[in-house]
Amino acid sequence: MVQLEDEIRQLKEDRNAVVVAHNYQRDEVQAVADKVGDSLALARFCAETDAAVIVFCGVHFMAESASLLSPEKTVLLPVADAGCPMADMVGVDELKAWRRDHPGIPVVCYINSSAAVKAESDIICTSSNAVAVVRSLPDPEILFIPDRNLGQYVADQVPEKTVHLWPGFCPTHDRIRAVHVEEARAAHPDAVLLVHPECRPEVCRLADFVGSTKQILDHARTSPASTFLIGTEEGVLWTLRRDNPGKRFFLAGPGFFCPNMKKTTLESVRDALVHMRHVIQPPPDTADRARAALARMLAVR
């Protein structure tokens, strides 16, 4: 392992590369990354880095967004088929048809989507800024794609607007039910419950705090509580435990595991740098429009 880490360090120098990792990556992959974060933090980091090469340890839509924001850089996804099932739950033709049925209503598209779908949307959001993005629009009605759970969370926070929901979901978060959380609470009655808004509405409504992976990490760091139930993918436990040695963390339900996020290994990161693979480049016919929708999001503070 030490040898692999050294190889990656050397290759990063040789290639003028940075490694970025999502909070759900394997512990050892997070440990070699120059930046670990949520979707928004990684998108901003990739847009600002001077490196020539970005090795994106995450899933396809994340690397694609990095490439959209940094067209002059080479973006590598270590495992070509690391995808996000939720992103595949909306296609361009279906979205166009939905828009036709709702003329004049803007589309807010979660970043967990393809570049082609982003290109057909008005503005992108992530889980950390979805509420702010929807509030930033003057329109009283919004079409929200593809996550119905995040969309419902936004609708609850912004009751003055009507949010139409697309029926997509994250299989990892959606499988957790209120009954699982209630069982976890019974086992740890003093724990504070922090959940990701990709969880079902009935789970979010039980939570003490709802936020993106970074917001969950920040909340746990500053909270005076000592025990936490975590309602998101288990990869966040690595940072939570490293940053909070005196606190205890338990998952709020079974199966908080994203198989696609776990496909990336140190070997695949090393091989990505050795062979300069797999280069992610959004289709040129949609890149400009998708980039514009992403840029609109980055302008919302």
Ligand code: 13P
């Ligand atoms: P975050 O933006 O909160 O990191 O979420 C990304 C994701 O895919 C959650 O499942």
Ligand code: SF4
């Ligand atoms: Fe997609 Fe869910 Fe995995 Fe996030 S956790 S990448 S939304 S499948």
